[in-house]
Amino acid sequence: SSPTQSDLRTPIVAVLGHVDHGKTSLLDKIRGSTVIEGEAGAITQHIGATAVPLDVVSEVAGSLIDPTEFDLPGLLFIDTPGHHAFTTLRARGGALADIAILVVDVNDGFQPQTKEAVSILQDSQTPFVVAANKVDTIPGWNPNPDSPIRPTYEEQSDRVRGDLDDKLYEIIGELSDAGFSSDLYWRVQNFRANIGVIPVSAETGEGVPDVLTVLMGLSQRYMKEEMEVDVTGPGAGTVLEVKEEQGFGTTLDVILYDGTVAEDDTIVVGAKNEPIVTTVRALLKPRELSEIRTEKRFDQVDSIAAASGIKIAAPDLEDAMAGAPVQVVRDRDTQDVIEAVTAEMAEVAVETDEDGVVVKADTLGSLEALVNSLEEVEIPVMRAEVGDVAPRDVSVATTVDDETFRAILGFNVEMLGDAAERAEQNDVEIFRSDVIYQLIEEYEAHVEAIET
Numbered sequence: 117s118s119p120t121q122s123d124l125r126t127p128i129v130a131v132l133g134h135v136d137h138g139k140t141s142l143l144d145k146i147r148g149s150t151v152i153e154g155e156a157g158a159i160t161q162h163i164g165a166t167a168v169p170l171d172v173v174s175e176v177a178g179s180l181i182d183p184t185e186f187d188l189p190g191l192l193f194i195d196t197p198g199h200h201a202f203t204t205l206r207a208r209g210g211a212l213a214d215i216a217i218l219v220v221d222v223n224d225g226f227q228p229q230t231k232e233a234v235s236i237l238q239d240s241q242t243p244f245v246v247a248a249n250k251v252d253t254i255p256g257w258n259p260n261p262d263s264p265i266r267p268t269y270e271e272q273s274d275r276v277r278g279d280l281d282d283k284l285y286e287i288i289g290e291l292s293d294a295g296f297s298s299d300l301y302w303r304v305q306n307f308r309a310n311i312g313v314i315p316v317s318a319e320t321g322e323g324v325p326d327v328l329t330v331l332m333g334l335s336q337r338y339m340k341e342e343m344e345v346d347v348t349g350p351g352a353g354t355v356l357e358v359k360e361e362q363g364f365g366t367t368l369d370v371i372l373y374d375g376t377v378a379e380d381d382t383i384v385v386g387a388k389n390e391p392i393v394t395t396v397r398a399l400l401k402p403r404e405l406s407e408i409r410t411e412k413r414f415d416q417v418d419s420i421a422a423a424s425g426i427k428i429a430a431p432d433l434e435d436a437m438a439g440a441p442v443q444v445v446r447d448r449d450t451q452d453v454i455e456a457v458t459a460e461m462a463e464v465a466v467e468t469d470e471d472g473v474v475v476k477a478d479t480l481g482s483l484e485a486l487v488n489s490l491e492e493v494e495i496p497v498m499r500a501e502v503g504d505v506a507p508r509d510v511s512v513a514t515t516v517d518d519e520t521f522r523a524i525l526g527f528n529v530e531m532l533g534d535a536a537e538r539a540e541q542n543d544v545e546i547f548r549s550d551v552i553y554q555l556i557e558e559y560e561a562h563v564e565a566i567e568t
């Protein structure tokens with residue numbers, strides 16, 4: 117790549133949306149079509165992410181893109197498997213994803229997790245586009261595999277196009293209710309002021325060139341300055357998952373958004389209590405698809421630069437937490453880095469009120485998302501912590517003054533010990549769900565029942 121390119125980091129694109137609306141299929145299509153395009157540079161599979169280099173983007177986008185207009189190296193896509201990982205991903209207040217695609221099934225429209233995604237994108241001020249997916253399922257749709265969407269859209273019969281328009285207007289209406297003005301992407305001039313809606317089919321590939329074009333344009337136009345980072349400096353990233361891996365013990369799946377991480381680097385990782393200080397034993401990448409039949413699932417690399425997805429094997433990672441920061445110490449003072457990581461953790465440790473409900477969640481990211489959502493509907497929070505619902509939480513919930521706050525809202529967590537019995541005995545109401553909206557609705561219904 118040219119010297120300009122190596123100074124610019126790859127923008128990180130989060131793919132978000134309700135379950136089954138086609139996030140993974142859309143990425144599969146991008147991966148698949150780029151394999152078919154052949155000659156273009158290789159696509160690389162990262163841990164939790166897929167890197168699509170600029171030449172591949174421009175191959176797929178064809179006439180829609182003039183690659184000489186771009187100097188960003190490409191796009192790094194992060195799939196978000198269901199709701200849980202999505203909130204984890206949002207953990208660092210939007211630090212991780214530079215831009216996002218919100219995938220909405222045109223038939224299903226806005227669903228709880230779509231709304232949640234919109235509200236979190238709003239909070240973190242992450243620019244996004246909407247992929248109105250599964251257009252091929254409109255009855256009578258005449259497919260044009262892998263082609264740009266606008267001519268395809270215009271070639272449909274009036275009835276089919278009318279059907280699609282009705283569904284698109286519903287999505288545009290939902291976005292408007294959420295405070296965003298939006299339109300079909302080819303009518304949008306300023307993608308920061310207006311959300312572009314791109315009709316697409318992850319099945320037939322129509323609209324996929326448009327998705328890549330819009331994302332590349334959006335990054336190039338609005339993200340370029342943020343992409344000018346020193347990718348040789350000490351690495352910084354976010355833990356996506358903490359996983360046991362045979363032969364490696366506890367490992368971290370990390371999205372690196374700044375600098376470089378290398379074998380033998382000392383790293384500081386946010387954890388349940390004190391940050392962990394440890395040494396990188398191995399950096400692991402998934403094997404290329406062509407080598408999938410070999411025994412080993414991973415390839416080892418000496419070092420890797422942002423933006424990328426990497427598995428880090430190191431001792432003492434058991435208490436590390438999804439959503440927590442990771443920083444490479446390199447030639448800095450270890451104590452300074454520990455303080456920086458502690459400060460970053462505290463930023464997410466949520467501000468609490470004198471009187472209010474108790475909130476528990478499985479990750480920092482989901483905790484943050486839940487507390488933000490409660491704040492929006494003016495439900496005060498007395499204590500917010502990562503972890504399962506413990507008997508101690510029940511004790512805390514009994515100390516409230518206002519009866520309606522005798523409640524624990526748990527997102528994606530289990531019950532520990534005799535917490536359930538104790539809650540029962542002490543009239544503490546426990547709500548658990550892995551959908552934020554549902555938690556809030558159930559709690560609100562409970563409050564209403566008390567008050568009437």
Ligand code: GTP
Pocket residue numbers: 133134135136137138139140141142196197198199219249250251252253316317318319320
């Ligand atoms: P989660 O990861 O569970 O949140 O779902 P997802 O958003 O990744 O959805 P996924 O890509 O797994 O797709 C769900 C289903 O929808 C699968 O059966 C896909 O084959 C189907 N699907 C996705 N996109 C399209 C599309 O454009 N057209 C049609 N006809 N089916 C689609």
Ligand code: MG
Pocket residue numbers: 139140141195196197198
């Ligand atoms: Mg998926």
